[in-house]
Amino acid sequence: MYSTVARAGVRQGHTSPKQLLDEIFESRSVIATIDLPNHLGMLSRRLPEEYTPENLIYSHTLFPLYAPFVPETRRLQCMQWLQQGAQGAVHLALGVVASRIKSPRFVRYCPGCQTAQRELYGEYFWLREWQVAGVESCPKHGALMDTRIARPLIERHRFIAAAPEYCYLAEQQKGMRPSDWITVQVRQLLVRPVKASSSFEQWTEYYRNLACRQGFYRGKAQVDHSSIKDSVLKVWPAPWLTRNSLMPLRHGDDESDWLKAIFRKHRKSFNYLQHIVVHQALLGSHWRIDKVLNDVNRKPTNEKRPQVKVVIQRPSSHTPDQEAWFAFLKSQPPKQARRTSPALYARLYRNHRDWLLDINHRHAQKMANVNAARIDWDKRDRETLQALRQLATFLKVNQQGPRRSRTYYLKLLGTLSTLEKNLYQMPRTSSFLVANSESVSQYQIRRLQNAYDDLGVHFDSPPKWRLLRNARLCEERMTEPARQYLENLVETAHEVQRCGR
Ligand SMILES: [Zn+2]
Secondary structure, three states: OOHHEEOOOOOOOOOOOOHHHHHHEEEEEEEOOOOOOOOOOHHHHHHOOOOOOOHHHHHHOOHHHHHHHHHHHHHHHHHHHHHHHHHHHHHOOOOOOOOOOOOOOOOEEEEEHHHHHHHOOOOOOOOOHOOOOOOEOOOEEEOOOOEEEEEEOOOEEEEEOOOOOOOOOOOOOOOHHHHHHHHHHHHHHHHOOOOOOOOOHHHHHHHOOOOOOOOOOEEEOOOOOHHHHHHHHHHHHHHHOEEEEEEEEOOOOOOHHHHHHHHOOOOOOOOOHHHHHHHHHHHHOOOHHHHHHHHHHHOOEEEEEEEOOOOOOOOOOOOHHHHHHHHHHHHHOOOHHHHHOOOOOHHHHHHHHHHHHHHHHHHHHHHHHHHOOOHHHHHHHHHHHHHHHHEEEHHOOOOOOOOOOOOHHHHHOOHHHHHHHHHHHHHHHHHHHHHOOHHHHHHHHHHHHHHHHOOOOOOOOOOHHHHHHHOOOOOOHHHHHHHHHHHHHHHHHHHHHHHHE
């Protein structure tokens, strides 16, 4: 949510944070919060219908990392606060403030993911999981990197959008295994549907059962704490446990040793990292936190459940498999859906063959009709222009990269062939491309300028051959304007040096 508000500010061209707050929240006192932003009721009103406050809380904040582990009354109270805006209350109630787990010191990012974001969308955004304590790398690209934006934010009212000036695209170090274990579970928590929380009683019963099932009992009623501790130490590297303040105590009493306490009667909540540490140690790598939460929820409880709003499901004569297929077809053609979930397709083919073939056929026809409908080129032209402008702003801050030719722009938009064939129908887009595409000369000059800036760190007056080598240019291939530019650079550099002496 934080990222979205920040990007809205960029798109609307607000330069002052207060302006943005005024426009979005109608209040200048809102504090920009990364993990658990509030005033979501107000935000929801500005967005399309499907973005209910509940949807924003669960799909666009870090609330789902905490929600399943606090008692139900507290979960509901926190949802209220997040909608309205009680600064700080939610952090207190969820134990974020007092927690032994400290939020990452800086806003973090994954250069690999951001490169993909740029190619797909032409802009960056902050991903929720990068800001989660315990997640230290991206399983796909490697270690996350720190921006220089400190947490908590120093400028409390400013929403900062992910952009090249904050996210240096450097080579990433290899990721760490413990981090990947955590990411697997965190991702499940982040997409888990809204559910009532379990009670302390249910958690107590669940952990008693877990110890018993895994053989961590001494005699009949004694949990074998020291063997549990050994398992944790065997699986999790000691430096990692220490860094996250999760190292079990050597001779701890029950109250101060969290690992003992979690197998006793629960009197307070434990956080997601503590649950993950225990399960990974006891169950190995194939457990799922999603399933654990369902198991806990099914344990008997005497506590009265608070009144929870029940979401009424649309009555349906379809099986869950069929419903799942409908859901797939909303976002992708049948062929692709089949590739995404071959098992589902196979089951449907076995059990509902006629239905499946019929629905796929109808879907294909519907898509053909949609495509055949005349494209509104005027609208397309305006939209493309808008996208191109954003792209240009983005590229302006980033001086590296290949020549910004017409093809390059269109390729970044992801619609090269369609647009190229139809440029004659899109006057605004065409003239933007004419005005903004980089000629070969301009491209060579940009490379020389970059080389000059690069070398400026080491040389007062970088020699010509170094400039050429750094810019990967040779004199024979240079255009006349670029050659002229190079001569000027070298001359100015000498001039500067002479004056310096
Ligand atoms: Zn990544």
